[in-house]
Amino acid sequence: MDRFDVALEMITAAGAVLRQCHLKQTEIGQKTGPQDLVTFWDRKIERQLRSAIQAAFPQDSIVGEEYPPEESCGGSVTWYLDPIDGTTNFVNQHRNYAISVGCWEGGTPLFGLVLDVERQELYWAKHGGGAWQDDRPLQVSPCREIAEMLLTTPGIQYTFLEPHPRQQQLLRLAQNVRAVRSLGSVALELCEVAAGRADAFVTMRSSPWDHNAARIILEEAGGAIFTMEGAPLPLNQKSTVLGLNHADLKDQFLREA
Ligand code: IPD
Ligand code: CA
Ligand code: CA
Numbered sequence: 001m002d003r004f005d006v007a008l009e010m011i012t013a014a015g016a017v018l019r020q021c022h023l024k025q026t027e028i029g030q031k032t033g034p035q036d037l038v039t040f041w042d043r044k045i046e047r048q049l050r051s052a053i054q055a056a057f058p059q060d061s062i063v064g065e066e067y068p069p070e071e072s073c074g075g076s077v078t079w080y081l082d083p084i085d086g087t088t089n090f091v092n093q094h095r096n097y098a099i100s101v102g103c104w105e106g107g108t109p110l111f112g113l114v115l116d117v118e119r120q121e122l123y124w125a126k127h128g129g130g131a132w133q134d135d136r137p138l139q140v141s142p143c144r145e146i147a148e149m150l151l152t153t154p155g156i157q158y159t160f161l162e163p164h165p166r167q168q169q170l171l172r173l174a175q176n177v178r179a180v181r182s183l184g185s186v187a188l189e190l191c192e193v194a195a196g197r198a199d200a201f202v203t204m205r206s207s208p209w210d211h212n213a214a215r216i217i218l219e220e221a222g223g224a225i226f227t228m229e230g231a232p233l234p235l236n237q238k239s240t241v242l243g244l245n246h247a248d249l250k251d252q253f254l255r256e257a
Contacts, residue, residue: 003057003077004111004126007101010052014045014099015117018084028091035157037087042066045083045099053079063236065209077105080212085114086185094118100187102213107235112213114187123191125220131194138221140245141196146256149199151177152189164204166228166240173202173256186241190214193243194221200253201243202228208236218243230254 001009018041027040046066053062059075065082072078079101084090086097095118103110114123123138125131131138143149151174153159160171174180181198183189186206192198194217215225215233224247225233228240244250 001056003103006052006056007103007111007113008124010049011099011101011113011115011122013052014048014083015115015120017041017048018045018090018097018099018117019120023091023094035088037091038066039084039087039091041090042084042087046081049081049083049099049101063208065207077103077110079103080209082187082209082213085187085210086183089184096183096185096188098185098187100209100213102209102216104212104235109216109219112216114191114214114217116188116191123194123214123217125217127216127220129220131217131220133191133195138191138194138217139196140194140218140222141199143199143245144249146173146176146252147178149177150179150181150197151200151202152181152183152192152198153202154182154184154186154189155203155205156180156182158204159202162204166204169256170202173253176256186210187214190218190225190241190243193223193245194218196221196245199245200249201241203241204228205238206241207238211241215243222246224250226250228254 043066046064059073061072061078062070063080082100085100089096099115102112109127111126193201224244226242
């Protein structure tokens with residue numbers, strides 16, 4: 001099996017585990033506070049994903065949310081794992097959460113998979129092979145007018161309500177777009193832009209495991225991704241993120257935002 005096949009098999013198995021699980025109150029913990037949760041299942045799924053990768057590709061590096069990074073044993077491939085993206089949704093709604101698996105060779109994308117666990121919809125892309133939702137090709141929206149755009153952001157509180165250097169600009173943007181939506185998962189929201197159901201994505205906080213799978217899917221669907229400063233999105237550090245249905249919109253968007 002190649003890396004993509006291993007990823008597909010392990011994400012499918014992990015999705016089945018999460019759909020069948022019964023989350024208990026005692027399995028829910030806080031990291032930095034009540035807005036930052038982790039569950040027994042986040043850790044269990046990440047261990048399951050890591051074991052599958054290590055068994056098949058022991059030379060690869062692994063960067064996941066819940067455990068320290070696994071350094072490469074001489075290889076150049078890195079996996080980025082978010083076992084549950086949207087843990088708050090997992091806890092409060094038991095829907096609208098994803099498993100995210102991105103695979104890169106150095107700075108070159110290999111493939112990304114984002115599984116919407118409860119809908120059983122798989123977003124995926126191989127570098128140069130287009131983007132897909134199950135067996136349907138994905139294409140970003142053709143919308144180029146900010147006034148007609150649907151903007152998605154995973155954290156209303158820290159995008160618009162917390163003070164940060166771009167707060168006033170983002171508030172102005174929110175007033176100028178057609179509507180703002182928040183699903184509560186970086187990975188799923190970037191896939192919404194890839195699928196043409198949203199036109200742009202912003203967040204002031206994202207980590208490599210949140211976006212390094214979905215960014216491949218967005219770019220393969222015709223979209224573009226930057227930091228909120230308009231710079232290339234880094235692969236290995238936390239960052240702001242601007243996801244767009246077209247790279248040409250960047251300057252207009254950053255002026256507005
Ligand atoms: C979080 C979700 C959330 C976003 C946070 C992420 P987690 O990931 O994507 O929507 O606002 O920035 O950290 O903690 O559920 O994996
Ligand atoms: Ca996440
Ligand atoms: Ca997570």
